[in-house]
Amino acid sequence: MTMRLRVGLALAALLLAGAALVAWLNVRGEDALVGDANSFVATPEQVARGAYLARAGNCAACHTDRGGAAMAGGKGIATPFGTVYASNLTPDARTGIGTWSAAQFWRAMHNGRSADGRLLYPAFPYPNFTEITRADSDALLAWLRAQVPVTQVNRAHALRFPYNLQASLAVWRALFFKPGVYEPVVERSVQWNRGAYLVRSLGHCAACHSPRNAFGATRDSLELSGGLIPLQNWYAPSLASPVEAGVADWSSTDVAALLKTGLTSHGAALGPMAEVVFRSTQYLSDADVAAMAEFLKSLPQSPPHALTVAQIGKDVRAHGQALYKDHCAACHGDDGQGGAGPNGVVYAPLAGNRKVLLETPANLIHIVVNGGFPPTTAGDPRPYGMPPFGPSLKDEEIAVLASYVRSAWGNAAPAVSTLDVLDAR
């Protein structure tokens, strides 16, 4: 045997072993597919439970397209790797999941594999859903089966090479996905464990609030420590930081109010979080919201790292102050103290406001440029809103205004450049 042949054979063997390892990692932890679609008969209690869980998991946010039939899919989820289209979850036999067995549905939720064996893209947050219980999975299926069947063929994903290959996805899963089970922490209360389960699994809060690596995988070790939502230019702030969105110092009532009404004395839910409150958390029971609050309040808070804050120049300050007076002070107050309506604070105080002071100015710029309304909820059915200033202010002016707001009234956050504004809008 020549040297070259020997090396070649060794390489081939290595490659085969690698492929076998990847293949094995992709099917580990799978239960046998027992039974067919007919062997699962849902009870009315399961259907009702599933309806509640579908809210908690916000399934409709992706699986119901704007103006489209409920749960019939078709909505595009933009990712850095291309667009993933949500699938039809109605019980249509041909184009939906009407023929799926409960075991196949469980394999999708728990293992991220479709009924036909295809690996699913993690835009479907099975890295989080993997921790839901089999009982909850069955209840969700029970509710989905009770929906109106809609014939709508799934749209093919539009992912770039090599992300469009199942083999690439298999490697990704081998590296970053492991099926999991929620293990209750015995030292913690039942309520805390319920909150942790909701936040980590169905609520899939980490899908936005955890940082992602270059391959789009969220990092467990940095749980809920904040992440830039891909392609949306919104930063989901850290829930583990006292200077971002950590709630360790908030009252449980305030945390519950944010999730149920979208409004707290600290400010309102805007942007992607407004959608979460509108479609999902406002419908959760008081007990579940209290449980989530207990868990979120217990997250270890990392000490804030020091920001380098350079003083803004006199001219910038004067210009920013003038812009603030003309465009912002009427609602946010001369001293950034905010404004209160009948349901509490409706115009956020800007002095000491964590949203304003985030190291990345993306959200502040987004809010100034696009304005917006918090969601309508039972607790805040007629929200006040913020006008969009994108049409009337130049990028330079928005940068100056944002820099002023970040440095006035004792605020101290890095200045915002015109480039930051261009980047974020």
Added chain:
Amino acid sequence: MHAALRSTTLPRRAIAALTLLLASVASAGSPSQVPDTMAQRMQPCSACHGKEGRATQQGFFPRIAGKPAGYLYNQLDNFRSGRRAYPTMTYFVEQMSDDYLHEIAGYFAALDLPYAPPQTTNAPPDEIARGETLVRRGDGEHGIPACTQCHGAAMTGVLPAIPGLLGLPRGYLVEQFGAWRTGQRKALAPDCMAKVATTLTPADITAVATWLSSQPVAQGPAVADSLARPLPLACGSVPP
């Protein structure tokens, strides 16, 4: 040495930052009182639609003040449901309940405000004439009903859901026809305006928009209560 230096300075700076932050929170005054009115709640709309939704003489954005509530609600719902596409509008209404959209529509419908002078002046007389003919008599040969058959003899709209078309910017009118032709704007099916827009020639669309945007509007034009005759086309957005 280096590591020791970092470990002592970093937390100290962090504590300083935190202290500063807490101090600033403490120093902020208490929030001022905000009026509990729809006018205050609807401030964001003025950024584009003008003060109290009455539009501006120069702008692109349509007047919303005084439009029938049914029409305004349909449009808000169209933006929420993707039948109309304008990112800012979609962004504003996508997390709003039906109840609130109805209240918003009712609020702007009830505003009775003066109109700005017409935007279009010095238009070519033959274009104006063609526009007026189409508005008042339509084009029987091509199956185009007169605009007045649906939008009211005075073109000021008909309750509950047909909009008046006077006092709208010309650019806005032309763009709406274009959007209907390309499928970018839709109404509830059957979409009568899509049919009209795809039948009209581009020159006729321009003529209609020119005439509409050149008409002065008297103070407080009344929206008609009902149509004299049934609609010439089936319209999903107008309840039968």
